[in-house]
Each structure stands twice: as C-alpha cells, then as structure tokens.
Amino acid sequence: MTKHDPTVGKNAETTTDFETRVEAAFFEFIGKNGGKMPTNSQLNEIVGTSMSRLCPLTRRLKEKHMARETKLSAMSDVPDEIRVAHERLLTDLWIMTRDLQNAELVEMKKALQLQRRDHRAEIDDFETIILDLETLLDVTQGHNAAATQKISELEAQAADLKAQLAEANVRQSERQSLLDELKAALGTPARTKPASARKSAAKPAEDDEPETLELPFK
Numbered sequence: 001m002t003k004h005d006p007t008v009g010k011n012a013e014t015t016t017d018f019e020t021r022v023e024a025a026f027f028e029f030i031g032k033n034g035g036k037m038p039t040n041s042q043l044n045e046i047v048g049t050s051m052s053r054l055c056p057l058t059r060r061l062k063e064k065h066m067a068r069e070t071k072l073s074a075m076s077d078v079p080d081e082i083r084v085a086h087e088r089l090l091t092d093l094w095i096m097t098r099d100l101q102n103a104e105l106v107e108m109k110k111a112l113q114l115q116r117r118d119h120r121a122e123i124d125d126f127e128t129i130i131l132d133l134e135t136l137l138d139v140t141q142g143h144n145a146a147a148t149q150k151i152s153e154l155e156a157q158a159a160d161l162k163a164q165l166a167e168a169n170v171r172q173s174e175r176q177s178l179l180d181e182l183k184a185a186l187g188t189p190a191r192t193k194p195a196s197a198r199k200s201a202a203k204p205a206e207d208d209e210p211e212t213l214e215l216p217f218k
Contacts, residue, residue, distance in 0.1 A: 019057060022047050026061045037062055 013021075025046040029038040040051060040058050047054065078086075 018049070018053075022049075022054065022057050023061055026058070027065075030065070037065060 022043070026038060026043060029043065029046070030036065038046075040055055043058055044051065044054055
C-alpha cells in the first residue's frame, strides 16, 4: 500500500469531490509555476490517486486550460474604463469589508467591556465578602481574647478562694482541737440520777461533807 493508493483516506470521496480537488490542485500548480501546466506525476504527488483515474481528468483539464488561453490571446486588452470600474468595484468591496470588520470589532469591544465590567463587579463583591469575613474574624478574636482574660481572672479568683478556704479549714481544725482539750480539762458532766435516788440523797448525812469540785489549772 502506497501514498498513491486511492483507498487511503479517500473511501468516502465522491467523483465530484475528486474532480474538484484535482482541478484546484491543477490550477494552483499553474499559478505557482508561471503558467506552466503540471505533468501527471507532478499532479499525482499532490492529489495522491491512481494514474488510471487521474490521467483522463488531467487531459480534460489541460484541454480546458489551453482553450481558455487561446481565447484570451485572441482577445484585445481590457478597456481602461472596464479596468477602472473593476478597480473601483474592488475598492468599494474592500471598504465594505473593512467597515464590516470594524463594526464587528466595535461590537467585540463592547462585549469585552461589558464582560470586564461584570467581572469587576464580581471581584468587588468577593472583596467585600472577604473584608466582612476579616472584620468578623477580628471581632471574634477580640471576643475570644476578652473571654480568655476573663477566664484567667476567674481562675485566679477561684485559686484565691480555695487558698482562703484551706486556711479557714486549718483555723477551724485548730479551734476544734482547743475546744476538745478544754472539754477534756473540765471533765465530763455527771449523769442525771433517777428520781428514787434523788429522794434518798435529798438529805445527806450530818457527818457527810459536801463534795468539792476541783478545777484544774494550767
């Protein structure tokens, strides 16, 4: 299989498409080579097909080109009026083309400006949102700092109260110890006697002496 195989990449090409492609290549070769017509091999290098298919078409194209050149050689030069009119027509067409291009450019510039304005508005919105978030973050951080300071103060107060409570507990323990010692020194009070015992002891013997309570002195 070679690059000139007509089945390579051209299976879907119709006869009309093939002839149009060969004719375009034929006249393009003439335009690039000073009016010289291509040989079958030269043309086949461009279109890439079989010689059996290319040669009949090339022969018709050469006959068509030679007939055209014969007519042109027999004709007189184009009159100046027609040439001037033709040049004026080309100039007018070129002006119209440029106007259309300028109009398109103007519309494209307007569309671009609108797009940039929309993008600028979106950017402004995003920047506003970011600024609001940064402000909110600063406020939140300020609140957190104040709350942290307050917590530190409360913790310090709690520690101070705990110290005071411990000191009060120590003083209470000391007072309780002193009270216990005082009670021990004074002795335990006598129990209340029954009524019968109280009656029998209501009149003490004459020879009994009253009991004297001895208080310890320290």
